[in-house]
Amino acid sequence: MRCTPGFLLLMLLASDLPPAHGVLETLYTNFKCKCLKVISVLIPLQEIDRFEILPPGNGCPKYEIILWRKTKPPVCLDPQASWIKKLAKRLRKLKATPTPQASVIKKKDV
Numbered sequence: 001m002r003c004t005p006g007f008l009l010l011m012l013l014a015s016d017l018p019p020a021h022g023v024l025e026t027l028y029t030n031f032k033c034k035c036l037k038v039i040s041v042l043i044p045l046q047e048i049d050r051f052e053i054l055p056p057g058n059g060c061p062k063y064e065i066i067l068w069r070k071t072k073p074p075v076c077l078d079p080q081a082s083w084i085k086k087l088a089k090r091l092r093k094l095k096a097t098p099t100p101q102a103s104v105i106k107k108k109d110v
Contacts, residue, residue: 032059034066035076042083043067043075051077 034054047069054064065077065084077084 033062033064034060035064038076038078040078040081040084043069043077046070047072 049068049070051065051067054060054066056062063079065079066074067077068074079085
């Protein structure tokens with residue numbers, strides 16, 4: 001089988017095209033979300049170790065709330081759940097109230 005220079009050039013150009021899955025990945029942006037399943041069940045404060053709120057971005061179009069529990073595996077919470085909205089409102093209110101400044105006592109030179 002003889003390969004002509006035109007055929008070799010065509011094969012080189014065809015191998016340089018981007019793969020088709022790259023186009024599909026740009027349309028399907030949910031692949032970078034950390035939360036695949038969310039729960040809206042009320043979790044007692046005694047079980048909560050820490051939590052993290054991730055805003056939309058980096059390929060994930062939605063807010064994500066990840067909650068680490070002391071004795072159980074972490075869970076993803078539904079940001080639309082009523083108890084989470086109330087908790088967020090309270091946290092915003094606590095953050096908005098200014099804390100009183102501590103008074104500074106200067107020593108007098110004797």
